[in-house]
Amino acid sequence: MIRLNCAVCSGSSARKFYKGLVVCSECGHVFADYDLTDDELRELYSKNYFFGEEYNDYVADKNALQKNFMLRLKTLQRFLVPGEHKSLFEIGCAYGFFLDLARDYFESVSGIDISEDGICYARRNLGLDVLQGDFTQADLDDREFDVVCLWDTMEHLRCPHLYLEKLARHMHPGSLLTITTGDIKSLNASLKGESWRLIHPPTHLHYFSTETLTRLLNRYG
Numbered sequence: 071m072i073r074l075n076c077a078v079c080s081g082s083s084a085r086k087f088y089k090g091l092v093v094c095s096e097c098g099h100v101f102a103d104y105d106l107t108d109d110e111l112r113e114l115y116s117k118n119y120f121f122g123e124e125y126n127d128y129v130a131d132k133n134a135l136q137k138n139f140m141l142r143l144k145t146l147q148r149f150l151v152p153g154e155h156k157s158l159f160e161i162g163c164a165y166g167f168f169l170d171l172a173r174d175y176f177e178s179v180s181g182i183d184i185s186e187d188g189i190c191y192a193r194r195n196l197g198l199d200v201l202q203g204d205f206t207q208a209d210l211d212d213r214e215f216d217v218v219c220l221w222d223t224m225e226h227l228r229c230p231h232l233y234l235e236k237l238a239r240h241m242h243p244g245s246l247l248t249i250t251t252g253d254i255k256s257l258n259a260s261l262k263g264e265s266w267r268l269i270h271p272p273t274h275l276h277y278f279s280t281e282t283l284t285r286l287l288n289r290y291g
Contacts, residue, residue, distance in 0.1 A: 077101065077231040077276065078286045085244035088264045090271045099282040100254050106228055108204070112242060114273055115226075116236075117187040120164070124273065129191070133169055139168040142221060142250070143175065149246055150175075155216040161205050161233065162223030166192030169200070176217070205234045210240055217246045224251040225274045234290040247287075255279040 074092065075085045081096035093100045106114075120128035128135075156177040162171055163181030165188045173179045176187055180199040183189055189202035201208055206229065224230050237247065252268040253259060254277040259266045266273060278286075 074101075074103070077229060078282050078289075082097075088269065091269070091277065097282060097285060098278075098279070100277035104272045104275060106272060106275075110272075111204075111228065112184060112186075115183075115185045119273075120185070120188065128165060132165075135167050138172055139171055139221070142168070142219075142248075143171055146217070146219075146246075146248055147175070150217070151244070153243060158217040158219065159215040159216050160219045160221070162220060162226065163192065163198075163200055164188045166196045166198045166200060167218070168221060169198050170196050173198075179289045206236055214240055214242050215245060216242075217248065219248045221248075221250050224249055224278065225268070225276050228275060230276055231286060231289070234286060238290045242290065249283070251276075251278055251283070253279055255281075 071198070074094075075082060076084065076094040076097060076099055078099040079094065079097040081094045083095045084092040084101075085095060087093040090102055090104070091100055092103050119125075125131065158169075158176045158179045160169055160172075160179070160181035160224050161183075163183045164185060166181065168193070169179045169181050180201075181192075182201040182205050183192075184202070184204060187201050189200050192198045192200045192205050218241060220233075227233055241247065252266075252274075259268070269277070274276065
């Protein structure tokens with residue numbers, strides 16, 4: 071057994087799953103066997119991540135990315151209550167392409183990302199209200215959000231449970247939390263095994279299933 075602390079259930083033991091990944095012995099959550107420092111995280115998501123490593127040219131792909139974001143925005147609209155959901159906050163906003171679309175539908179939009187280059191672009195080129203840094207360390211004062219989005223972000227977080235713990239203090243009853251992430255128990259993931267395209271630590275650190283993500287969300291109300 072491997073002695074680790076599970077983000078979903080706080081379990082302390084895990085066994086090997088795939089190369090570089092372990093699975094919690096108590097709840098079945100799959101995560102990467104990495105202990106990254108703040109400096110290592112910043113280096114992972116430096117400008118090179120968006121230009122050459124994970125993406126060829128993130129900014130050049132803006133139109134294609136926004137087509138996908140518009141589909142998510144349309145899905146989100148089905149759950150919005152007019153007059154109640156006025157503010158939107160995005161964790162992992164990157165270069166601000168989703169927020170650029172979302173501000174046409176909300177009274178205020180804002181976001182945060184660890185990428186310094188992404189935040190500079192979002193501020194300078196799109197005029198967005200965005201912060202650079204780790205959400206768990208950000209000073210939000212008494213701000214509350216009606217809608218919070220984590221698009222393909224949960225899998226990247228070192229401590230996703232701490233994000234949800236903090237979000238619970240900045241969201242009121244009736245607010246919405248929207249999440250997209252891969253499903254480690256999906257048919258595709260099961261068939262592909264270790265070659266499933268979403269398995270690439272250390273950029274993807276957590277591999278949720280419907281069960282483990284639900285359990286984590288319930289943990290923080």
